[in-house]
Amino acid sequence: MTKKVFYEDTKIVDFTGTVVECTADDKKKGYWVVLDQTAFFPEEGGQSADKGTLGGQEVLDVQIKNDIISHLVKVPFEGGSTIEGHVDYERRFDFMQQHSGEHIISGLLHTHYGFTNVGFHLSEREVTLDMDGVISLENLREIEAMANRIIWQNLPVYATFPSKENLATMQYRSKIEIEGDVRIVEIPGVDTCACCAPHVASTGEIGLLKVLKVQSHRGGVRITIACGGRALKDYSSKIDICDEVGTKLSVPEERILTALEKVQNDFATLKYTANELTGQLLAEQVKSLPAPSECANALLFVALNNNLAIRNTVNTLTESYPGYCGIFAGNEETGYTYIIGSKEKDCREMAAILREKLSAKGGGTAPMIQGNVTATKENIKNIFNAL
Numbered sequence: 001m002t003k004k005v006f007y008e009d010t011k012i013v014d015f016t017g018t019v020v021e022c023t024a025d026d027k028k029k030g031y032w033v034v035l036d037q038t039a040f041f042p043e044e045g046g047q048s049a050d051k052g053t054l055g056g057q058e059v060l061d062v063q064i065k066n067d068i069i070s071h072l073v074k075v076p077f078e079g080g081s082t083i084e085g086h087v088d089y090e091r092r093f094d095f096m097q098q099h100s101g102e103h104i105i106s107g108l109l110h111t112h113y114g115f116t117n118v119g120f121h122l123s124e125r126e127v128t129l130d131m132d133g134v135i136s137l138e139n140l141r142e143i144e145a146m147a148n149r150i151i152w153q154n155l156p157v158y159a160t161f162p163s164k165e166n167l168a169t170m171q172y173r174s175k176i177e178i179e180g181d182v183r184i185v186e187i188p189g190v191d192t193c194a195c196c197a198p199h200v201a202s203t204g205e206i207g208l209l210k211v212l213k214v215q216s217h218r219g220g221v222r223i224t225i226a227c228g229g230r231a232l233k234d235y236s237s238k239i240d241i242c243d244e245v246g247t248k249l250s251v252p253e254e255r256i257l258t259a260l261e262k263v264q265n266d267f268a269t270l271k272y273t274a275n276e277l278t279g280q281l282l283a284e285q286v287k288s289l290p291a292p293s294e295c296a297n298a299l300l301f302v303a304l305n306n307n308l309a310i311r312n313t314v315n316t317l318t319e320s321y322p323g324y325c326g327i328f329a330g331n332e333e334t335g336y337t338y339i340i341g342s343k344e345k346d347c348r349e350m351a352a353i354l355r356e357k358l359s360a361k362g363g364g365t366a367p368m369i370q371g372n373v374t375a376t377k378e379n380i381k382n383i384f385n386a387l
């Protein structure tokens, strides 16, 4: 059994340990080192392992099995030798802020809604907790406010190993039958929970707790939170985004939404106008086509690419022309996007010909195909004339 220095004091990050065992792991291309004691918290209970160095080497992973903690390193250490370890405290403290914050919010959801935490994940990237009940974001905001009041009260966070007798009389979350001593983390009056991880000494160290997201998950909800430094970072990045959007819209932050709605309305109006004008332009070009009695196919080249207007015109053309009705938008240099329709012909056959003769891309159904092609007007015309 490895002596866990992080249970004595979470702030001890420099320590020395004696190598009890060092085993090669070919798959991981490294060595698992067991020490008599360690300050490294292993991957456990949904939380990623601590990072840092052992004997100056980077610790790549830390695992626990049967109360024995193993550290993965690249180079072996001799059994019986004494080595120095160093845990990355900035990362440890960040994890403690997140984990203690999670206990507060899970505790409050348990007390006020009777929910049980059924999943927890804490990594460098995110903190999520899964609850077995459904709660709205509005109600969660009330819980968030309560959690922050608890943080500002700077309540102590106790971690103890109660005797079997005391434990039997205690009310706590995360009650599962486990071998050996059960570690209880308690925030008086707020939450009592069985937990193996390092925690802050008092709630004030969490600083701030922010709910970032709540989504449906397996009949309950998955809540994403950020605490302390992470919440601050998230706040900063959101201010940067607001600033950037405000600058682009030329309005102060509080008018971003109104300005955005105006942009959306203006865009819809412009899009409608563009469709109408392109439609009129296409109608003018249609007048220059030979009559259906002279030529069964209709072929037009246009500079503007307006999918809706082009599609509508193709549909109109198929009412009078029995052959293939195609509109190619673009130019010979950068290529054309095309829509071809027909009431009587199978357009998929046309798609096959365009693919074969002009290496065109695209496809669709018998009444209509669309795609793109880089070819000369002459070559496209020749294909239409030959059909």
Ligand SMILES: [Zn+2]
Residues within 6 Å of the ligand: 099, 103, 193, 194, 195, 196, 197
């Ligand atoms: Zn915990």
